[in-house]
Amino acid sequence: MFRKSLRVKIVTTFIIIVHISLFLSFGISLLITEREVTIEKPFLAIAQDVASLLAITEPERRDQVIDILSDYNIHGEMIQEENELPFSLTEEEAAPLFQSGISEPLFLNTEEGPVRFIGVPNIDNTGNSMILKVDFTGFLKVMHRILLIVLFSVLVIGSLLILLVSHYIVEPVKKLTSAAKEMAKGNLSFRLKHRRKDEIGELMDSFNHMASEIQKVDKMREDFVSNVSHEIQSPITSIRGFTRAIRDGVIPVEHQKEHLDIIYQETLRLSKLSDHLLRLASLDSENHPFHPVEYRLDEQLRRIILVTEPLWIKKNLDIELDLLACRVMVDRDLFEHVWQNLITNAIKYSGDNNRIVVQMENTGLAVLVHIMDTGRGIPKEDLPYVFDRFYMVDKARSRSGGGNGLGLSIVKKIIELHGCKIDVKSEEWKGTCFTVSIPL
Incomplete structure (x- = not known):
């Protein structure tokens, strides 16, 4: 440990450099002195x-x-x-x-x-x-003696000073090591206090920033586990309760079909949740299959509208399309999921007889896709969190409709994976507009 000490290495390196410098200085001084005389x-x-x-x-x-x-x-x-x-x-x-x-x-x-x-x-x-x-032999001897004394004094004084200075250099490294050990023990709230303005101070600030980010990630992990457990436990509890009631004969035969439909819906909800979790984990790993191809974006949007036709006809919604002939280079299947999620959400949160607008805009640098509805909107305080995992503005209504708060998280992840952007604007009781920007 003594040989591996940073302080020993600093002092040793300094002394070696000083010895070499003094040796060269002494030789040069001899040459200059003899030349002068x-x-x-x-x-x-x-x-x-x-x-x-x-x-x-x-x-x-x-x-x-x-x-x-x-x-x-x-x-x-x-x-x-x-x-x-x-x-x-x-x-x-x-x-x-x-x-x-x-x-x-x-x-x-x-x-x-x-x-x-x-x-x-x-x-x-x-x-x-x-x-x-x-x-001048005697004079040279005196000069050489004085020069040796001066150089030796520089060596001794410099060595003592570097011993003191090395403590100033090594001490913050020891603090960083102790802080890292504290974090390894699970103490993610540990922070370094300092007043340094140099590179060591920047390193300590970076360490504190890293610790804060790790603490946030750990909190997100805890929340994620808690939300997943809750989302899984809720349908399992319903399924277990209804199957036991049917098995024990508590529910009359004539009412069992209704309860079996509930069990079926809960299994679909579990299946959808597991599918979303697997997709999200795959996207997070950055190993998700990614196959960008060039295709007509407007045709893809028309097809999604046709696929969701039973949903918007059921609510008697007015669908307005303002599309442009435009080709993009993205993963077609992943963006199919993006449009289906955004358009389905617009239908889900629109009231009967409302209007949904799907509009394309070409800025020359990017194509913008606006998906607007005239539904209930999103409260201002909820807007910053709509893309967070398991976040639901209306939790009761979302769960009753089979939602689990992962849809928009997956959408944002897919869009970021392509280097695109998504933005949302909403006003309560006036509607919401999601805008996806795809660089051309």
């Missing part, structure tokens, strides 16, 4: 300044000046051409110093490094020349 121009300027200083100094006090310069790692010797060469210089190296026509300082050793030998010819017009040994 081996540039020829500053050396020559030093030699010229020393020569100028000695030129204005009395001959008997020049040795004192040279001793003072040695404190700064600048060693000098006054020589003439016939003298022995100092600093182990060879005659070949010192030869350029005594050439005629040379008046400016010049290097006597050609290799670059922290130790350079510079010759200054004829500094006082008496034939005296000077050889300077400029040694």
Whole structure:
């Protein structure tokens, strides 16, 4: 667990990166420092300044000046051409110093490094020349030591700071882990509290949003199970009660047919409920057979009107069609279910002698199908829930008519599966209008 800890990984990664950075920085600093002290121009300027200083100094006090310069790692010797060469210089190296026509300082050793030998010819017009040994070895050692101390201090301080900062980074991750464990235990109301405005804060907000959505889904699941149980239990109770009454002879023979008709209707209701549940489960799984084909939408609507003719003739309804010749690319069987459900609902909730209008409208981008009735309408407070599963505006009337509150849910699911839209407008006691929009 220690090796897998996020905090350990953060600290380790930081230290590795810092080590690499310090190593590269130290190497670059060495190169820059050595390069700076081996540039020829500053050396020559030093030699010229020393020569100028000695030129204005009395001959008997020049040795004192040279001793003072040695404190700064600048060693000098006054020589003439016939003298022995100092600093182990060879005659070949010192030869350029005594050439005629040379008046400016010049290097006597050609290799670059922290130790350079510079010759200054004829500094006082008496034939005296000077050889300077400029040694920056000690200076470089001090600079390297300071650089190492600074870099090591950066490493130690940075490591301590990352230990503190890693706690700030890892702590919210631990909170997320604890929250996930709480949700795994079934505590879906658990929420994370924070004041962060960074990416971690966004992650916590996303977690809270996910928890809210899961809680809603769980509530819908509970409601779904409860509604299904109720919808199944109600017809089963009726069937069990009437069959027992017939079996025990409680119901006279002459009345048994009436009760057998009720039992038959309840079995149909159960069959319809199971069919709707299976269809809804198939649509929810997104594995439902989906076969879009191109066909005439207006012909399909005319056929649905003809199929439902016994229903609207029974109520003496006036059916008005305003259709356009239009071809669409959708699953024909699924949309057959959509139109049958919407038109059947319009008939069911219309009073006798009312009017139903089926109208098509082509906007260029989509075809709109309006199914309007002049029935009792839907109360304003119920409109947002008409597509919810098992939601019924008039529960008593819906159940007596064989409804179970799943029809419009299936319709909406089919329409969304095709990337289409459905909208509903209604005014109580004036009628309802369902509008389906199918992109062209």
